[in-house]
Amino acid sequence: MTTLLIKTLRDICGAAHVLTEAADIEPYATDWKRTTRGKPLCVVRPADCQAVAAVVKACRSHSASIVPQGGNTGLAAGATPGEDADEVVLSLTRMKAIRALDPVAMTVEVEAGAILQVVKEEAEKHGRLLPVSLAAEGSATIGGIVSTNAGGINVLRYGMTRALVLGLEVVLSDGTIVDGLRHLRKDNAGYDWKQVFVGAEGTLGIVTAAVLRLVPLPRETVTALLSVADVGTALTLFALAQDTVGEALSAFELISATSIDLVERHAGLKSPIAAGEWYLLLEAASSLSGLEPAMEKLLSDAFEQGLALDGVVASSRQQAQALWELREHVTEAEAREGGGLKHDISVPLGAMADFLAEAGNAVSEICPGAGFNIFGHLGDGNLHYNVLLNGAKNADAVNRAVHDAVVNHRGSISAEHGIGRYRLSEWLRTKPESEQRLSRAIKQAIDPEGLFNPGKLLPKQAKGDAV
Amino acid sequence: MTTLLIKTLRDICGAAHVLTEAADIEPYATDWKRTTRGKPLCVVRPADCQAVAAVVKACRSHSASIVPQGGNTGLAAGATPGEDADEVVLSLTRMKAIRALDPVAMTVEVEAGAILQVVKEEAEKHGRLLPVSLAAEGSATIGGIVSTNAGGINVLRYGMTRALVLGLEVVLSDGTIVDGLRHLRKDNAGYDWKQVFVGAEGTLGIVTAAVLRLVPLPRETVTALLSVADVGTALTLFALAQDTVGEALSAFELISATSIDLVERHAGLKSPIAAGEWYLLLEAASSLSGLEPAMEKLLSDAFEQGLALDGVVASSRQQAQALWELREHVTEAEAREGGGLKHDISVPLGAMADFLAEAGNAVSEICPGAGFNIFGHLGDGNLHYNVLLNGAKNADAVNRAVHDAVVNHRGSISAEHGIGRYRLSEWLRTKPESEQRLSRAIKQAIDPEGLFNPGKLLPKQAKGDAV
Structure with a gap:
C-alpha cells in the first residue's frame, strides 16, 4: 500500500517532490525547538492547489493521515508528524506566489507557502503594512500564521492574524x-466558515491561499525603554x-530584571537605563505629526507621577533597534543559561499582579531553587512565563502549577503558540468539558474521518471512529 | 402540548414574562422594516442565563423552535418568527446588565439585552470607545450586534463587531x-468556537452575554464633505x-447626487457645497495633535490634484453633525419618495466602477424608468445600492440582476445586514455549493435538531432530519 501511495504521490507532484530518504525528511520531521521528532511516511511538496487536492484524495484512499506544514517554525509541535510512519507531511513551501497586492483596497492575495517577511517587504514597497511581527517571520509562512492565528508584538494595536484574514482557499x-478568496x-x-480554519x-483542512488585510504604513515610530518598580505601576x-x-x-512589552540580566550576561548587550524590578519597552507609530510630542508628554508625566524609575526615548532608528535587541535576545540568552520551562500564558490585566504572586509562590514551593525569566506582551495580558529549573527534575509539577494559577484567574494556557x-494533555486537563465538546463537534463536522493532523489540538481518534 | 409548554415557561420566567395575547406579541412578531410578520406561539422573556437554559430545555422537549431576539432592529428579518405558530420568540431584553468595565484592560462584560448606545455611553464615561456605530444603536442590543456581526460606519478603522468580541456565553x-466569558x-x-456564534x-445557540474589546476614545475628530465627478476619482x-x-x-462614505437630492427635497436639509455626481463624507479621529493639519493637507492636495470639485471641513461639532445629517437622512428620504428596492452589497474596491456600470445597465434594461439611490461605506467596498422602481413591478428580476453583477465581481450579496x-433564496441561488455544504455541516454540528431560528440563514429542515 505504502509503495503504491508513494508512486501515486510522485505522479501528482513529480519524483523530486516526494521525499522518502531519512536525511531529506529530517528537517520536516523535527520541530522548531528540536525537542519533538516524528517519523513520517514521506514528505510531499505539491506545486499548486489542484495538486494538494489530488494528494489529499490519494492519502485518504490509502488511509494515510496528512500533516500540513509551512515554515515549520511553530512552538507547539503542531506541524510535526507522529511516530507511526502512517502520516504524510504535506509541505506548502513550493506555493509561494504573491498573486495580487492592491494598495488602495489594502489587500494582498498570497499562497500559503509565501514567507511572512517577503510579503511584508512587498507591502512596504506600496506604503502598506502587514502587521504581524514575530521572531520567526523570516521563515514562517502565510499558511502557518493563518493556521496558528499567530500573535506577536503588534497584537495590541492590530489584533491577532485572524483580524487580518479576509478570505481563504x-x-x-x-x-x-x-474558494473563499474574496x-x-x-x-x-x-x-463565516473561514473562521474555523483560522487557528x-x-x-x-489545508489552507492553500489567503487574502489578508493591510494597513497604512505609519510614517513615524517612537520607541522608549522605562524601568518600573512593580507590575501594578507598569x-x-x-x-x-x-x-x-x-x-x-x-x-507595550514587559521584561523582568532577570531577563535583562540574562541578556547582559549572555548576549553582550547593555541596558542604557538604571534597573528596576521590571522594564517596559513601548512603541508608538503613526502617520500624524503629533506622535513625538505625545510620547514626550507620556514620559514626562510618567516621571512626574513617580511611575518610572528611569527611562530613555530612542533618538534614532539605530537606538530604537538597540532597545529592541534587549527584548529579542531574551529567548537566546535563556537557552545559553541552560534553558527554561516555557509557558505562553495570558490572564486578564486586572488579575496580572495576583497571578504573578500566586504562580511564583506555587512554583517556589515545588522547586525552591527556581528562577523566573518573565517577559512578553503586557498590553495584551500575554506573558512568556519561563521557569529556570536550575537542574530540578519536577518540570511537570511546575507546569501544572503555573497553568492552575492561569485557570484560576480565567486566563489561557496558550495565548499565542x-x-x-x-x-x-494540559488542554484536556484544564479546558471545561462544555468547550471540549464544542471542539470535538467542530472537528467531527469538518474532518469526520480524522484525516488531518491527528493528535494535534484534539486527541487522536481511532481510524473511522467518530470524534 | 402548547398549554403545557406555556405553563412551564410561566413557571420559569413568571407569568408576566410569557406573552400570548396578539397585541402584546405584535411588536416581537414584526420586523424593523415592517414588511415581514410572523405568528409565534408566544414570547418569553427570561431574566437570566439559567432561565434561558430552562426555556431552551422546555421548548426542546415540546418540539417548539426558538427565535432569539434582541432589539429587533435587524434588516434581514432574522429575528422574526415564522407563520406556523410553532416557534417561541425568546427576547433577551430583560438581561441588560453591564457587569464589568475595565478601562485599563479596555474590556467590557455585558449581558445580551443591553442597548448598544447605553454601553457606548458607559465606555465614554471612562474615556473609552465601543466602536460600533449604526443608525439603530439606540435600540440594537449587544446580543443582536454579536449575532449579526454588525457593521456600520467605523468598520474601516475598527472592523466588524467580530473584531471586538473577546468572549461569549x-x-x-x-x-x-x-461560559466563554474570558x-x-x-x-x-x-x-476558537465562539467565532461560529458571531454572525x-x-x-x-443563544448568546446570553459577551466580553467586548474597547479602544481609546479619540480626543479630536475632523469631518469633511467633498464632491467629486466619478467613483474612480473617489x-x-x-x-x-x-x-x-x-x-x-x-x-469614508460615498453618497450619490440622487441621494443628496432626495434629502434636500424630503428632509429640508441643504448641502453646503457645489454638487458633483458623487459626494464623499470623510471622518478622521485621533488622540494625537497632528490630525487637523493632516486633514487640511489632504483637502488642499485633493483640490490641487483636481480630485475634488468642492469641499468643506466642519469647523465645529454642530457643523460636523450637519454634514452627517445629510448622510443619515438618506434612508428616510428614500421612504418618503416612495421606497426603494434595497441591496446591501460589497465588491472589491478595484471592481467598484465596473460593478456600478454593469449593475446600472442591467437594471435599466429590465426597468427603464428606474432611479438609483446609492450610498454607503465606500472605504469598505460596501454600498447600499437601492433602486427606485418608480412603480415598476419587476422587483425580483432587478434583485437578481444586481446580485448577479455582485457575484460576477466576487462580491457579497449581504455585506452587513x-x-x-x-x-x-438569493443566498441559495448565488452561494457556491462547497460553501453551502460547509454551512450545513456547521449547523448540523452545533444544532443538529434545528431547534434555533429555523428558516433563517439556511432552509428550514424537517423536524428531526439531518441538515
Whole structure:
C-alpha cells in the first residue's frame, strides 16, 4: 500500500517532490525547538492547489493521515508528524506566489507557502503594512500564521492574524477545493466558515491561499525603554499611555530584571537605563505629526507621577533597534543559561499582579531553587512565563502549577503558540468539558474521518471512529 | 402540548414574562422594516442565563423552535418568527446588565439585552470607545450586534463587531451553558468556537452575554464633505487619505447626487457645497495633535490634484453633525419618495466602477424608468445600492440582476445586514455549493435538531432530519 501511495504521490507532484530518504525528511520531521521528532511516511511538496487536492484524495484512499506544514517554525509541535510512519507531511513551501497586492483596497492575495517577511517587504514597497511581527517571520509562512492565528508584538494595536484574514482557499478531506478568496472587508452572507480554519492548526483542512488585510504604513515610530518598580505601576503606565498616545500605541512589552540580566550576561548587550524590578519597552507609530510630542508628554508625566524609575526615548532608528535587541535576545540568552520551562500564558490585566504572586509562590514551593525569566506582551495580558529549573527534575509539577494559577484567574494556557502536540494533555486537563465538546463537534463536522493532523489540538481518534 | 409548554415557561420566567395575547406579541412578531410578520406561539422573556437554559430545555422537549431576539432592529428579518405558530420568540431584553468595565484592560462584560448606545455611553464615561456605530444603536442590543456581526460606519478603522468580541456565553440546544466569558485579547488554546456564534443570526445557540474589546476614545475628530465627478476619482481620493491621515481615517462614505437630492427635497436639509455626481463624507479621529493639519493637507492636495470639485471641513461639532445629517437622512428620504428596492452589497474596491456600470445597465434594461439611490461605506467596498422602481413591478428580476453583477465581481450579496429570511433564496441561488455544504455541516454540528431560528440563514429542515 505504502509503495503504491508513494508512486501515486510522485505522479501528482513529480519524483523530486516526494521525499522518502531519512536525511531529506529530517528537517520536516523535527520541530522548531528540536525537542519533538516524528517519523513520517514521506514528505510531499505539491506545486499548486489542484495538486494538494489530488494528494489529499490519494492519502485518504490509502488511509494515510496528512500533516500540513509551512515554515515549520511553530512552538507547539503542531506541524510535526507522529511516530507511526502512517502520516504524510504535506509541505506548502513550493506555493509561494504573491498573486495580487492592491494598495488602495489594502489587500494582498498570497499562497500559503509565501514567507511572512517577503510579503511584508512587498507591502512596504506600496506604503502598506502587514502587521504581524514575530521572531520567526523570516521563515514562517502565510499558511502557518493563518493556521496558528499567530500573535506577536503588534497584537495590541492590530489584533491577532485572524483580524487580518479576509478570505481563504482551503482543501477539505474529500479533496474539495473551497474558494473563499474574496477581497472583502465586509461579508455577512451566511456563516463565516473561514473562521474555523483560522487557528485550527491544520486539523480541519489545508489552507492553500489567503487574502489578508493591510494597513497604512505609519510614517513615524517612537520607541522608549522605562524601568518600573512593580507590575501594578507598569499597568498604571499602560493606562496613561492609552490616554496620551491612544490608538498609536503599537507595542507595550514587559521584561523582568532577570531577563535583562540574562541578556547582559549572555548576549553582550547593555541596558542604557538604571534597573528596576521590571522594564517596559513601548512603541508608538503613526502617520500624524503629533506622535513625538505625545510620547514626550507620556514620559514626562510618567516621571512626574513617580511611575518610572528611569527611562530613555530612542533618538534614532539605530537606538530604537538597540532597545529592541534587549527584548529579542531574551529567548537566546535563556537557552545559553541552560534553558527554561516555557509557558505562553495570558490572564486578564486586572488579575496580572495576583497571578504573578500566586504562580511564583506555587512554583517556589515545588522547586525552591527556581528562577523566573518573565517577559512578553503586557498590553495584551500575554506573558512568556519561563521557569529556570536550575537542574530540578519536577518540570511537570511546575507546569501544572503555573497553568492552575492561569485557570484560576480565567486566563489561557496558550495565548499565542497554540496547542499542537505540546499542550494537548494540559488542554484536556484544564479546558471545561462544555468547550471540549464544542471542539470535538467542530472537528467531527469538518474532518469526520480524522484525516488531518491527528493528535494535534484534539486527541487522536481511532481510524473511522467518530470524534 | 402548547398549554403545557406555556405553563412551564410561566413557571420559569413568571407569568408576566410569557406573552400570548396578539397585541402584546405584535411588536416581537414584526420586523424593523415592517414588511415581514410572523405568528409565534408566544414570547418569553427570561431574566437570566439559567432561565434561558430552562426555556431552551422546555421548548426542546415540546418540539417548539426558538427565535432569539434582541432589539429587533435587524434588516434581514432574522429575528422574526415564522407563520406556523410553532416557534417561541425568546427576547433577551430583560438581561441588560453591564457587569464589568475595565478601562485599563479596555474590556467590557455585558449581558445580551443591553442597548448598544447605553454601553457606548458607559465606555465614554471612562474615556473609552465601543466602536460600533449604526443608525439603530439606540435600540440594537449587544446580543443582536454579536449575532449579526454588525457593521456600520467605523468598520474601516475598527472592523466588524467580530473584531471586538473577546468572549461569549452561549446556551446550546441541550440547555448547556458554555461560559466563554474570558477577558483575553490573546487565547489560542484550541478552536476558537465562539467565532461560529458571531454572525450566526441565532441559528446555533443563544448568546446570553459577551466580553467586548474597547479602544481609546479619540480626543479630536475632523469631518469633511467633498464632491467629486466619478467613483474612480473617489477611490483615488481614498488612497490619498490613507497616505495622508493613515490609520486615523475612521469613515469614508460615498453618497450619490440622487441621494443628496432626495434629502434636500424630503428632509429640508441643504448641502453646503457645489454638487458633483458623487459626494464623499470623510471622518478622521485621533488622540494625537497632528490630525487637523493632516486633514487640511489632504483637502488642499485633493483640490490641487483636481480630485475634488468642492469641499468643506466642519469647523465645529454642530457643523460636523450637519454634514452627517445629510448622510443619515438618506434612508428616510428614500421612504418618503416612495421606497426603494434595497441591496446591501460589497465588491472589491478595484471592481467598484465596473460593478456600478454593469449593475446600472442591467437594471435599466429590465426597468427603464428606474432611479438609483446609492450610498454607503465606500472605504469598505460596501454600498447600499437601492433602486427606485418608480412603480415598476419587476422587483425580483432587478434583485437578481444586481446580485448577479455582485457575484460576477466576487462580491457579497449581504455585506452587513445578514441573510435572515430576507436574503435566503438569493443566498441559495448565488452561494457556491462547497460553501453551502460547509454551512450545513456547521449547523448540523452545533444544532443538529434545528431547534434555533429555523428558516433563517439556511432552509428550514424537517423536524428531526439531518441538515
